[in-house]
Amino acid sequence: MARVVVDVMLKPEILDPQGQAVQxxxxxLGFEGIADVRQGKRFELEVEGSADELDDAALARIREMAETFLANTVIEDFTVRVEESEGATA
Amino acid sequence: MARVVVDVMLKPEILDPQGQAVQxxxxxLGFEGIADVRQGKRFELEVEGSADELDDAALARIREMAETFLANTVIEDFTVRVEESEGATA
Incomplete structure (x- = not known):
């Protein structure tokens, strides 16, 4: 199983009230030195086949899926990347 | 300005209805081959000072902030990493 991560963030010019509230x-709460906070969504997709089998066509399909389904590209940017499958934990 | 990314995901054993709905x-919608989808939050923190100035103590503070404020560690895992400051766009 390959893990593909899609990160969806508001475009820089779009106001981010959630991020501002956190910031x-x-x-x-005693945490200084954080000039800005932006909050977005992270999708972890488990894709059938191994990471090496994920060819450009498969990644293009995932990008198309992210563009049409996971992000609202009017106000959001997104990135797609293949990640090692064992999740990084805290 | 250094960019620190905090990713917050539900623990694997916690049901993820949003991710299941997407999956x-x-x-x-014509997208096959996606065995599982998990949805979480991504925080981009702009931290004063450059990435090299972000010493272990500063990162420990950010980890503490993420643990107490950005993640509910009863049901969520989080990771903290320093990222290059120019945002990766679509």
């Missing part, structure tokens, strides 16, 4: 609360 | 819809 404004941080000093009150 | 079930994909075949109807």
């Amino acid at each position: 404004r609360a941080l000093p009150r | 079930r819809a994909l075949p109807r």
Whole structure:
């Protein structure tokens, strides 16, 4: 199984109220030095086949799926990347 | 400005209804071969100072902030990593 990660973030010019709320609360909680916070979505897709079998056509299909289904490209940017399958944990 | 990315995902053993809804819809939209979808949050933090100035103590503070404020560690895992500052766009 290959893991493909799709990150969806608001475009830089779009106001991010959630991110701003987090950023404004941080000093009150004692966390200084964070100039800006942007919040978005992360999708982890488990794709059949191994990472090496993920050819350009398969990645193009996933990009097309992300563009039509996971992101609203009017206000959001997205990135698609293949990640090693064992999830990085805290 | 250094960019630190905090990814927050539901723990593997926690049911992810949003991810399941996406995964079930994909075949109807003509996207086959996606065995599982997990949806989580991505935070992009712009931290004062450059990436090289981000020492272990600063990263430990950010990890502490993520643990107490960005993730619910009862049901979520999180990862913290330093990323190059120019955002990867679609």
